[in-house]
Amino acid sequence: MTDAEWFDLIRKSPQKAHYILIDQYSNFVYAIVLSKLKDTATREDIDDCVSDVFVEIFSNTDKYAGKGPIKNYISIIAKRKAINTYKKIMYSRQNTGYIEDEDSEIPENSSSPDMLAEQKLFNEKLWEIVKSLGEPDTSIIIYQYFYRMKLKKIAEKLSLSAAAIRQRSSRAKERIRKKLENEKYL
Amino acid sequence: MNDNKYDFLNRLTELDDYEIEKISEDFPFADKSAKKRIAKLCEEKLDMNNNKDEFITDRKADKITKTPWYRSYALGIAASLILVAGFGFLAIKGLSRQGTKDNQPENNDFYTGIVTETTSVTDTITTTASTTDEITSQTTTSTKTEISTTDTTEITVSSTTAPTTTTTAKKAAVHYSITLPSDANGKFIITFNAYRDGNFTAFKSKEITFPYDQNFDETITGEGTEKVYVMLENAITWDSGIIIGNYVFDYDSGNITTEYEDVRKAFEDAGAFRDYTQSDFKRQSVNEFMSMLNGIRGIQDDKTWLIIAEQSVSLLNWSMGTTLTNDEIISAWGIYTDNWTEADFDSFRHLYQLVYDEAFNIVTNGNGELLAQLGYSDSDFNFVELPLEPMETIKALT
Incomplete structure (x- = not known):
């Protein structure tokens, strides 16, 4: 569905339009939110944040209509909501007033340009190695370390036993580590 | 862990954002239950009318908790605004508009389908028997005139008479119904096609969306007997021409004779049993973005265009969170180079507006001075004096 069609649909059948947008973009939003929140948030926090992203879009369709790809808005709003969720979580954990020091931010972009470049190179290499693992190992690592899913959940998702997931995960992690070491990244 | x-x-x-998007496509996180959960949460939040308050709360939180990182983000976006504004100025210099509709399919039956579905459900359900109506219409200057009837069905009436005459058509109907696969995903358009006046013509279409639609019922009006091909089109991937069945519609008796029908196979061929990925929607993004770039006229040499394309892509990827690669854009650009129209000034202006809105949202939230420092003023859209910053300069600001 094109953006124009979606904006057309939301005027006629909002609920259907809502469902379609969620269906199309929920994986995208989850990926952005989870990549920002990492281990800090509970599943409820994450779902809450993801739903906030869509609610903001649904509540401001007039603002976004015809002003460019809706995916761009979704991406921006997802990042913003994830940052706010992170702040709220940190605030409630520390309970020391609003977060004002730099450490309270999601820790990124805080390194020097050289360090950032090194990190970027490392991340690219890491991703390259993870992709080269082959299935189902690549999926296992992604679900375990990107999406932070429990082994049992991964097992259900990939239709494998939890023991097999555990064993494959261990071997895959070791392979990744050795490759990084061999190429002097570790 | x-x-x-x-x-x-x-x-x-x-x-990077691009890789994150790839992960979301290749390793989808949200299964159907997660999507339903999100839909339910959204519904609750919208019902409670909390969305506005929540948005305000977020803004307040931003204001209070703004940090150097956030400031640099704002600075970066504001700087990107200058770049886009620079493009916008070029656009203003040489453009007129047509809009992004250039890339839309010409056949807008899809929209008609939505309207039909949402406005005439009762008609569709109740008009199951053959009916005969007298339709009086005024033909216009062509020999082929489309007449919209009261039940929103489009009828093509052929007329060999001179323009501005009155044609009376006898209308009867058949009721077409199929059961849709319960495990299908996505959104589709079902189109009725027949040979009329020597041409293979799509004379009616309607949209279906899973999982909302379990059955497809449609009352088709016409005259006499005709062979009808019912075809399926995937409204997301635009895979089309997939045959659901061939039938003979006898409008007078209301009977349908099935010559061939395989509903499930058609949906399978149309990709209804797979999960859609972001890649399915990428082409649309490329097209939309290209229509913006196409709008910038006054620059004739390819090299400059290439640089602008690359910078624009970088800009979008960086500040707007898109994941288009230079190659995708340039490749799409090559396709459209020969097809430039007067279009797209507005599209480009929308891009500018998009960046502006985001910059304004962030920067004016207690940090409006950053815009002023960058020589930018909300009330003064004077971008003429502003340099077209290279991406390296913009990136260095963050």
């Missing part, structure tokens, strides 16, 4: 030896794997979450 609690094994420190492998802590480096946590850095998978620090990948």
